Amino acid sequence: MVKRNRMKHIKENAVGYSFILPSIIGFGLFMAYPLLHSLFLSVMDWNMFKGLSGSTFVGLENYKAVFENEYFRAAIMNNLKFMVMAVPLLLIISLLLAALLNQKIYGRGMIRAMYFMPYIATITAAAVVFSALFHPEFGPVNGLLKLVGIADPPGWIASVKWALPTVALFWIWKNMGYCVVIFLAGLQGISRSYYEAASIDGANKYQQFRHITVPLVSPTTFFLAVTSVIASFQVFAEINVMTQGGPGTSTVTVVYHIYDTAFKRFIMGYASAVSWVFFFVVICITGLQWLGQKKWVNY
């Protein structure tokens, strides 16, 4: 009996492992190994032009260089500003739209499809279109602003002050449909009976939204807050197509800085150190969100 049980156990394990084997291989090859290698590179002085033999161990020198580099400092500040500008706005607008869409309305399918379309659109093509729309001299956005009497409209992506907000606007437009759909999924899990009870008690639509919808959808909000923050830190295609980090350092982000030093200037050791500092920052922010969730997320 014991023996049969053991056989069963071995078989069970084998079946289980066979199901996850492809993922394990992928994990090893595309996650575990590159991570360890990257950690190793980050303590080496290695410029790709020198070849591997030209690399020397430098300890934490690269990390010191990261904190002393003004581009990195500008990049991390831009990432934080971008997060603060884009993520709350994205979540608030998406939740409001999802709450409206979750009611009985005409043409729901078509409207949802319109909101979701930017998310599907090829990112660089959309970035090309936005660059033209927000062109400081000829762009239709400024054309319209001049038409309504604003004589000196913003320079958008050509202006140090406006470039980052313009990219943020583009990012919100691109990702809103996804957030709306995820919020809709969350809203559909809220029982109608809460609203019925509240309306019998005389709560108006705003009170119902504030005291039923917002708290009960909070696990979804939390999920989107965590994933959107991580995504906002990884913004890259938008920057590379629309601004190339400029004007000045006004739109340099950490990922753009990594790309620039690693794949344009081939300073691999330093770039690896940047990526680990970056990872640490993302972990800290996600950790803070986890700690903060007790205050506002209702499971």
Added chain:
Amino acid sequence: MRFTMRKTSISIILFLIGIAMILPVLWMVSSSFKYESDVFKMPMEWIPSYFNPQNYITAITEFPYAAWYLNTAKTTIVVVFLVLSISAMSGYAFAKLNFKGKDIIFFLFISTMMIPIQVRIIPQFMMFKSFGWINSHLTVTMPWAYNAFSIFLMRQFFMSIPNDLIEASKIDGSNAYGTFFKVVLPLAKPSLTALTVLSFTWGWNAYFGPLIYINDNARQLLAVGIATFKAEYADNFAIQMAGATLALIPIIIVYIIAQRQFIEGIALSGVKG
């Protein structure tokens, strides 16, 4: 009566916001048929008085569009296949099978969701270089063999399937694979649809990977190819818009055909966090 008034006004507001969302796309299509001198004319002409096909002819003859489409279609299909098959199998194992170290492996997998891809992109570049994969489409497809987010998504879904169903299938004489393919997988259709949409957009929008690993223009993918327009025709916005339209139209057509399942799939699956 009051209800219909309310319903109508909310519908109109949401519809107008929807129009605002797709306005950039409408402007793009309209401008792509204009002469350069008319693109920024104010007040704007939404429907040009004459259709100028020249921008499209220039775009198609000067850039390897057909190759970009084919490459992107090919890699996207492979990405969707990899993500779906591998994530569904792993998600099922983590949800319903028992094996040693299951929880630890799952925790390890999930914790990688926080690791930005940029941390591994440099060693991955060196690895692909030593494999001789630079300029090969393997560089943009194979890394999708591991994707913690979609494993998590599938696990969430499979958790909701009653154990009785799996037991019943076992009693009927199916082995673990039979149960998975014949009983469980057909039930996962909404989640698989959602994952198809997501992985389709991941594949179609891939930018960072091909930008780094592929430098042969004929082997390039659409997202990177399109960006070269802006650099080469910096002053010709009509051509830029034709190029952008060529990139967007196929995906929009696919999307319009499949949009119901697309969005329902995401909304109904376990993407609730």
